[in-house]
Amino acid sequence: MNTQNNTDSFLENYQSSKPAKTSKKEFVLSDEIMALGAEIIGEKRIDVYPAKIGYVLVSPNISKTIPAKCLRTSKELKFFSNLDYVIEVSDEIWTALDKESRKILLEHELRHILVLQNDKTGDWLFKIRQHDIQDFSKVISDYGIEWRKKIKLCLSSLYDLTPAEEDSIQI
Numbered sequence: 001m002n003t004q005n006n007t008d009s010f011l012e013n014y015q016s017s018k019p020a021k022t023s024k025k026e027f028v029l030s031d032e033i034m035a036l037g038a039e040i041i042g043e044k045r046i047d048v049y050p051a052k053i054g055y056v057l058v059s060p061n062i063s064k065t066i067p068a069k070c071l072r073t074s075k076e077l078k079f080f081s082n083l084d085y086v087i088e089v090s091d092e093i094w095t096a097l098d099k100e101s102r103k104i105l106l107e108h109e110l111r112h113i114l115v116l117q118n119d120k121t122g123d124w125l126f127k128i129r130q131h132d133i134q135d136f137s138k139v140i141s142d143y144g145i146e147w148r149k150k151i152k153l154c155l156s157s158l159y160d161l162t163p164a165e166e167d168s169i170q171i
């Protein structure tokens with residue numbers, strides 16, 4: 001009898017003394033971000049044809065230092081989703097940003113898409129474009145570099161980041 005009670009209270013103590021668990025991530029397809037993505041691709045004439053792109057909102061965030069990211073789909077993910085790329089966006093910062101900053105962040109992620117075609121076979125190749133200088137030069141010439149500071153500040157105040165964590169922000 002007593003043993004059972006002890007076990008229960010041990011478990012209770014054990015659970016309550018555990019550090020806050022890493023919160024579970026939720027993934028939701030976002031029509032809103034997809035519509036904004038399509039708008040940017042049209043406005044900025046970003047060449048993504050014929051890539052199929054999925055837009056996913058990750059709650060509460062991808063991580064505290066990753067506001068958004070662009071990934072190529074693995075063979076398996078492509079098989080199940082029929083997508084060539086997935087753009088993930090961290091929900092909390094997305095909610096905190098104004099429309100202008102959202103657009104720049106999304107444009108930045110779209111510019112990671114690099115579609116090539118094999119000359120001989122005509123097959124499409126879906127790659128990730130690395131940043132030219134530290135940002136894409138097109139984004140810098142259109143918006144300067146202030147947008148990155150704004151996103152860093154926003155993440156920093158949302159999550160109370162240390163300077164070291166601020167330096168590790170990846171955009």
Ligand SMILES: [Zn+2]
Nearest residue numbers: 108112131171
């Ligand atoms: Zn980037």
